[in-house]
Amino acid sequence: MAKHTLWHDEYWLLLMQLYLKRPQGVKPLYSRSLVNLGMELHIPPSYLFRNMLRLRQIDTPRLQQLWDTYGKSPRKLSKEVKLLRQMNGFGNSEDFYAGVEINESWEKDFKPVALVSSSSNEVEERTKACEHTVSMSKEGSKTSLKDKRQAQYTPLTPVKLMMILDLYFRLIPITMVPETPEIISLARLIQSTPQEISDVMQVYKVCDPYLNYKARTLSPLHEPCMQVWKRFGNDNPEKLTALAAQLKDYWK
Numbered sequence: 001m002a003k004h005t006l007w008h009d010e011y012w013l014l015l016m017q018l019y020l021k022r023p024q025g026v027k028p029l030y031s032r033s034l035v036n037l038g039m040e041l042h043i044p045p046s047y048l049f050r051n052m053l054r055l056r057q058i059d060t061p062r063l064q065q066l067w068d069t070y071g072k073s074p075r076k077l078s079k080e081v082k083l084l085r086q087m088n089g090f091g092n093s094e095d096f097y098a099g100v101e102i103n104e105s106w107e108k109d110f111k112p113v114a115l116v117s118s119s120s121n122e123v124e125e126r127t128k129a130c131e132h133t134v135s136m137s138k139e140g141s142k143t144s145l146k147d148k149r150q151a152q153y154t155p156l157t158p159v160k161l162m163m164i165l166d167l168y169f170r171l172i173p174i175t176m177v178p179e180t181p182e183i184i185s186l187a188r189l190i191q192s193t194p195q196e197i198s199d200v201m202q203v204y205k206v207c208d209p210y211l212n213y214k215a216r217t218l219s220p221l222h223e224p225c226m227q228v229w230k231r232f233g234n235d236n237p238e239k240l241t242a243l244a245a246q247l248k249d250y251w252k
Contacts, residue, residue: 017077044106110250111157115221163244173205178194
């Protein structure tokens with residue numbers, strides 16, 4: 001496997017600490033912890049995932065030395081990781097990565113989408129409306145700790161739009177409403193609301209050339225939805241379904 005230009009051998013410590021976290025072992029490709037580490041280092045989760053597999057296989061003397069030194073000494077490992085993170089400029093993209101070309105294409109998938117809005121307050125109002133919907137849905141109901149965690153609203157991101165597009169392909173237009181069980185279930189998983197998912201699906205109808213659907217006004221979601229449609233809408237839907245199955249780990 002070719003070495004990533006931003007990878008440094010010191011990062012094995014960060015990867016080992018993540019590997020040792022319970023449940024110990026290789027973390028799913030799109031687990032939140034692996035994605036967050038990737039965003040911190042500007043290294044794709046796929047590269048970190050492959051290195052984590054190497055960490056388990058111990059395929060070099062250096063990795064064996066790492067295990068011998070830190071495998072049974074989590075406190076020592078934690079201390080080294082803390083020192084690494086305290087390095088001058090570590091985690092500061094402006095200083096630590098100065099002069100280094102960074103490809104942030106995959107990172108943008110996990111960051112809130114930029115909505116084209118005619119009103120400067122529309123995006124904020126939309127977020128508040130979704131949070132209010134979540135709050136109202138929790139009142140007077142008994143929910144588990146997992147349900148409460150899933151009920152926390154987070155802004156739309158391209159990966160959320162991918163999940164919604166995957167469901168879009170498995171529904172018929174008449175069922176793309178907030179009351180549909182599959183939409184409710186997806187909203188709980190990706191920390192959204194059924195209404196928001198339904199709204200996104202209405203935009204996907206406009207993007208879908210087979211429906212020839214016309215909207216009265218252009219939604220602020222149109223541009224980010226169209227970008228996701230261009231990536232997946234005309235491809236084999238099984239590829240998107242496979243990706244969506246992996247992305248579920250991000251919200252677990």
